[in-house]
Amino acid sequence: MPPLEIGLGLGTSGLDDPDECARTVTTALEAGYRHVDTAQMYDNEAAVGRGIAAADIDREDVVVATKVHPENLAPDDVHETATESLDRLGLDRVDLLYVHWPIRTYDAESTLSAFDALRDAGVTDHIGISNFTPELVREADEILDAPIAAHQVECHPRFQQPELRALAEEFDHHLVGYSPLGRGELLDDEVLADVAERNGSSPAVVALAWALERGVVPIPKSTRDHVTENLAALDIDLPPADLEAIDELAAGDRLIDPDDAAWN
Numbered sequence: 074m075p076p077l078e079i080g081l082g083l084g085t086s087g088l089d090d091p092d093e094c095a096r097t098v099t100t101a102l103e104a105g106y107r108h109v110d111t112a113q114m115y116d117n118e119a120a121v122g123r124g125i126a127a128a129d130i131d132r133e134d135v136v137v138a139t140k141v142h143p144e145n146l147a148p149d150d151v152h153e154t155a156t157e158s159l160d161r162l163g164l165d166r167v168d169l170l171y172v173h174w175p176i177r178t179y180d181a182e183s184t185l186s187a188f189d190a191l192r193d194a195g196v197t198d199h200i201g202i203s204n205f206t207p208e209l210v211r212e213a214d215e216i217l218d219a220p221i222a223a224h225q226v227e228c229h230p231r232f233q234q235p236e237l238r239a240l241a242e243e244f245d246h247h248l249v250g251y252s253p254l255g256r257g258e259l260l261d262d263e264v265l266a267d268v269a270e271r272n273g274s275s276p277a278v279v280a281l282a283w284a285l286e287r288g289v290v291p292i293p294k295s296t297r298d299h300v301t302e303n304l305a306a307l308d309i310d311l312p313p314a315d316l317e318a319i320d321e322l323a324a325g326d327r328l329i330d331p332d333d334a335a336w337n
Contacts, residue, residue: 077222079197082108091120098124112140122162140173151187158193170197185216225249229324253291268315281306
């Protein structure tokens with residue numbers, strides 16, 4: 074299996090209306106996105122699948138990722154619910170299947186072995202992890218037969234994840250950043266606004282461009298005009314001084330921080 078290649082993606086967390094979700098996925102793919110991210114937890118896999126099917130894009134050109142719910146990480150449940158995810162998506166396989174959170178029914182040995190088995194069976198091409206601590210990343214790397222293809226975590230200019238970015242480089246996997254716009258809080262950030270003004274852009278595009286420059290694959294949730302606006306991050310070339318100004322932003326708190334998260 075060749076290494077996973079992914080770029081700027083469409084995040085679908087919070088796209089709860091099925092028709093809006095399907096339309097957004099179709100719009101994104103036809104605008105140029107080639108990476109769509111969903112999850113069992115989002116309860117929108119069927120709508121995402123409808124959006125993929127409606128787009129005039131070759132399926133083989135699209136990376137489709139979903140995640141197994143933390144209540145479904147016992148081996149039998151991994152197999153059963155991953156197959157159900159394929160049925161909802163209307164696909165015979167996904168490109169990337171994540172452990173969504175290493176909590177609740179997660180057991181490193183048995184869960185990850187089940188993911189290896191799904192990869193061997195052709196249910197997924199690649200295995201990913203999400204919301205792991207550095208220690209759990211290293212443990213997963215030791216247990217899995219397949220390489221970790223991606224690690225998805227909260228990552229944005231106010232929560233830059235330097236340790237996990239370095240670990241992704243060490244293990245040669247993608248660090249995929251959810252909430253790359255800080256759930257909208259970054260749109261009013263003065264430093265990003267100044268950088269955007271100097272570069273004739275918007276704070277959202279600047280935040281996404283920073284992520285891409287720093288080796289992070291951002292997956293913003295977008296609707297309507299923002300879907301196409303965000304693609305401008307692929308074309309903007311931020312000067313080193315502006316990138317450094319963003320690097321130096323004061324760190325904020327996690328925006329996604331459930332009580333039972335592994336880091337708590």
